[in-house]
Amino acid sequence: MSGAFLEVRNLYKNYGGIAATDHVDLDVRESELHAIIGPNGAGKTTLISQLSGEVPPDGGRIRFAGRDITSTPAYRRSLLGLARSFQITSLMLDMTVLENVSLAVQAHAGHSFRFWKAARSESELVEPAMEALRSVGLGERAHDVARAMSHGEHRQLEIAMALATRPTLLLLDEPMAGMGVEESQRMVEILRNLKGEKTMLLIEHDMDAVFTLADRISVLVYGRVIATGTPEEIRNDEAVRQAYLGDEVA
């Protein structure tokens, strides 16, 4: 197999004259944790949304696991093994935690034109869902309504839902946003446990987390990738220091 697991070439998206994604090239290798960092407004979420299929790009190609998915709809990308978590928590808030995750399992267990059997008692759905919940430490909360949970728990549930689709590539949009120190540490632990098992593309502002977790980092500024490399290389990259890290110091 030639090329990277996820291969982005020349990806372009324009919002009212402003290039949100400006000819981005990006390679994510199989089973690496690839982080994308960049200042606010660098176009990180727009990039993820194009990768997950919610926002159509204006130009460029996306290849995933050897096939072109540039114009594949979101649900089909999910079926191909691409899962995302949302920066702003996006759940079925009126359903229970278990139902949320069961639905994610169900989405990948054949079609859902099944009208008769009670879905809540299908072990085929519930057991993998419980497993995903336990892997993010939410096993105890399975029967609580999602709305009643804390922000940190919502983030964990987001990950559990993404995992329940048995993805080969996880797109994580700021999983630690708005979290307290303790919650962040728990999330870092969860991601560390997934490392090597899943390929991950991680957007995150928490630099400590990024530099501990990532195998490679790409820096996105004004919709352009200005550098890609190991954490060490990025730390020492002059352009990155100026464009991004320097900003933060100043």
Place this chain on the structure above:
Amino acid sequence: MTSLFRTGLPAYAMVVGLLFLAGLPVLAVWADNIFLIDLYLRLMILAIAAVSLNLILGYGGMVSFGHAAYLVVGAYAVGIPAYYGIYNGFLQFAIAILASAAIALVTGAIALRTKGVYFIMITMAFAQMVFFTFVSIEEYGGDDGLVIDTRSEFGGLLDINDNFTLYYFVLASLILTLGLVHRIVHSRFGMVISGSKGNDRRMQAIGFPTYRYRLASYVISGAICGYAGALLGNFTNFITPEMGDWVRSGELIFMVVLGGAGSLFGPVLGTAMFVLLEEYLSRITQYWHFPFGAMLILVVIFTRGGINGMFRWLGGRIGLGARS
């Protein structure tokens, strides 16, 4: 609305209600008030329509403001064949269900591309289309309507010319519909519909092509309502396009919301309240629509989510999560 998803009425209340409906003809004969049978026949037929609407409105969050159109289609599916002397009930009911499903498929395919108010209005507009179609077909009476001289015949299996038989036929239909909807909403399919109501974008992200599931539920709902329309045509013996006026669609929504959208038995309760209030208020004053309308406004303003919501409000617990 959504908090009723799991609560709703306790099971024994449903059983009591259905037992009451089963015993009503006996009661009516005993009280020498045959009119009661007519009243409750209408109530149950509309309840079937409301239950079908609840499938998409309560569980799926699709506010269809044109559901009465399927009542008309179902009624004319009985009336038009009867006009040509075809009284075969199996055929008539099959036409009612299939024609409603077909219309729901075409209109739903367009309407479900839109959201929110656009969806409300486009479903209403499609219902108006159906309404005007029947108004403009002179052959079948136009807006004067059509008399059904003979009710559906089921090859000697069932004689619904007898109001008692029709009553139990409708009651059985209601129970079957409730059972069907119960199974559907708890199935995988139902989970997708509910999930899509909660967060459509997320449902797509985890791999559901939600549009086709929503469309399927829309079609099922329309088909059931068409069935109710066929019953209604048989019951009234006289059908007019006016049965599908948008005001009728509004009433159906009220029945669902009044009883508690998204609970299985809620729409039946709501229909009962609606039909009985209408009946008894109209005996007190010819201007009963005024207190009725005012009551509707008050219910909406002060409670969120029907009778259950009203109890919650009376209990002083409105606030957290009461908003639909």
Place this chain on the structure above:
Amino acid sequence: MDWGLFTIQMLNGLQLGVLLFLLAAGLTLVFGIMDFVNLAHGSLYMMGAYFCATLTQLTDSFLLGVVLALPLTALLGWLVELIVVRALYTHDHLDHVLATFGLILCFDTAVDYIWGPTGMAIPLPDFLNGQVTLFGGLEFPVFRLVIIASGLLVAALLYVMVAHTRLGMLIRAGASNRTMVMALGVDIGKLFALVFAVGAAFAGFAGMLIAPITEASIGMGNDIIIVAFVVIIIGGIGSIKGAFVAAMIVGLIDTMGRSFLDQLLKVFMSAQNAETSAPALSAMAIYILMAVVLAFRPQGLFPPKVR
């Protein structure tokens, strides 16, 4: 084709378009700014007609009737906003639909109680009652021309108001970005009440214009309000320009369809088939138009800018 009839039907279509615009303007403003769905807008149209009928009777003058009925309808709108609508802004659209549905019942019954079940005619003064001779010797009722003219005049006034006054600025801003208007320190409650009252006056004015032709009658608003909704959906909810363009399109298509569709169909099919299918098709034409527009532009022709 009979070009004389064609011209007259064009004018009739224009007249319907103008009436639809008067209704749709208020509807689209109320929705665009307050995010409120008002099914009872048609009731205000009806109330305008009844106020005008009674006042015309009392004053013996149609013009005086209109002049007095306008503020009265606005006042009624203001009261409706104060008593019912205001309590519903925080609710969802389904609740709006249900509550204003209740309002329709109340209004229809109130009219029945006060004015009785039969309609009320409005006699026109002589100078409005005749026919006018257009080019080519065509006869056309003066009053219908007056309807078109006054409707277009109101549309022009509305345009000037929305485009060039402070209130209009707030309305435009409100339709696209509600939070910003609130941040400007505007008393949003007053703005809403004002917009609602103005919308009511427009709707009432439409009712006053049509009543001399059709009579004021119970439920007269309940059919046209649906068409007005079709108009604002085609035009794009919240857009005055969209409402105007769509009202004209809908008015013309509906009127022309009813008079000429059978002739058009005869080109494609047998005369008998054309005559039976034309009424059904022409009644559906505007709904088909809406479906087509929404299929390609789910937000209508002139969608409001992103909120």
